[in-house]
Amino acid sequence: MMAMIRPALREYRSWTIDSRRWGPYEPRADDIVIATASKCGTTWMQQIVSSLVFQDATARAFPSVSPWIDSRFRGTAAEMHQAWAAQTHRRFGKTHLPADGLPLYDEVRYIHVARDGRDAVMSMHNHFTGFSRAQLDIFDRIGIEDPAIGRPYPRPPVDLAEYFRLWVSTSGLAGQTDGISEPSFFDLEVSYWAERERPNFLLVHFDDLLDDLDAEMRRVAAFLGIEVDETAWPSLVNAAGFKQMQAAGEELMPQMRTIFADGGSRRFFNKGTNGRWRDVLTDDDLALYEAKVRGKFTPKLAAWIAAGRRATGEPRLAAE
Numbered sequence: 001m002m003a004m005i006r007p008a009l010r011e012y013r014s015w016t017i018d019s020r021r022w023g024p025y026e027p028r029a030d031d032i033v034i035a036t037a038s039k040c041g042t043t044w045m046q047q048i049v050s051s052l053v054f055q056d057a058t059a060r061a062f063p064s065v066s067p068w069i070d071s072r073f074r075g076t077a078a079e080m081h082q083a084w085a086a087q088t089h090r091r092f093g094k095t096h097l098p099a100d101g102l103p104l105y106d107e108v109r110y111i112h113v114a115r116d117g118r119d120a121v122m123s124m125h126n127h128f129t130g131f132s133r134a135q136l137d138i139f140d141r142i143g144i145e146d147p148a149i150g151r152p153y154p155r156p157p158v159d160l161a162e163y164f165r166l167w168v169s170t171s172g173l174a175g176q177t178d179g180i181s182e183p184s185f186f187d188l189e190v191s192y193w194a195e196r197e198r199p200n201f202l203l204v205h206f207d208d209l210l211d212d213l214d215a216e217m218r219r220v221a222a223f224l225g226i227e228v229d230e231t232a233w234p235s236l237v238n239a240a241g242f243k244q245m246q247a248a249g250e251e252l253m254p255q256m257r258t259i260f261a262d263g264g265s266r267r268f269f270n271k272g273t274n275g276r277w278r279d280v281l282t283d284d285d286l287a288l289y290e291a292k293v294r295g296k297f298t299p300k301l302a303a304w305i306a307a308g309r310r311a312t313g314e315p316r317l318a319a320e
Contacts, residue, residue, distance in 0.1 A: 002027050005104035012101045012183055013146060014173055015139040015153045017070040019101040021077040026085065029107040032092035032224065035099065035192065037185045039123035041113035041206045042094055043253065047240045048217055049092045052226045057239035059248035068094050073138050098183055099191035106200060109224055112192040115206035116306055117185050118277040118289060125163045128156045130260045148174070154181050160280050168288050178292065186296035193301045196315045203315040205308030213237055
């Protein structure tokens with residue numbers, strides 16, 4: 001029986017996630033949990049970890065090899081945990097929960113990937129405005145049937161700037177101040193920053209993955225205790241490149257054919273770039289974001305979220 005650092009401290013329930021689904025979790029000593037806000041590099045890190053765990057560049061369907069434990073629309077919690085328990089490879093699951101919504105164990109490795117919120121929201125808008133009618137019906141039913149929510153899934157505005165303003169200032173979830181239908185991006189980042197000094201936590205930034213994928217993959221491999229095979233290494237790094245993942249999208253994310261109204265995995269793997277907000281957001285919009293950052297983040301966390309480790313230093317060494 002593994003020692004628990006602490007149980008989950010808070011319950012999170014939205015149209016897409018439910019922290020209670022971690023209740024049946026029976027950890028293994030080498031489990032890996034990839035934890036991010038939406039559209040902050042989750043699937044990218046899943047591919048990196050998949051390449052390291054399997055030591056090859058094969059495109060594997062993530063719903064099968066790397067389950068999203070807190071997802072409310074991919075079978076029951078019992079079915080999810082039964083499938084995860086049957087896996088014989090080193091397990092790596094994903095979550096979009098804040099750290100305080102997760103049970104923490106000493107032997108489990110947690111990898112958090114962060115991204116500047118202005119970049120993340122550009123990708124969120126593309127994602128959340130693309131759902132198929134059938135997928136929206138599923139979200140509606142989840143919300144209506146859950147007494148903690150009690151209403152259909154909120155439709156995001158088509159206008160990107162309008163979506164940003166709602167995202168930064170409005171929440172449909174109790175106790176949250178932003179995110180529209182998701183847990184607060186800002187609170188989520190605060191929760192992982194608070195755990196950064198733990199030896200079984202690794203904080204990775206989207207910008208650093210863009211700048212030097214090879215170096216960041218080596219950093220992840222070292223954290224997971226996986227020895228790098230130099231003969232296979234170039235193919236592993238190549239498989240984790242955005243264009244390669246986009247090309248293999250149907251194999252990696254086959255469920256996107258039904259989740260999106262059009263585009264499938266191509267819509268999911270949309271741009272993989274940063275800075276698009278500069279052409280969309282006004283000075284007033286940016287002032288809203290900066291005010292939120294000042295109100296929620298410490299100066300060191302704000303700097304890291306904006307620029308990453310290569311610009312601001314190793315997160316676990318950052319003293320506030």
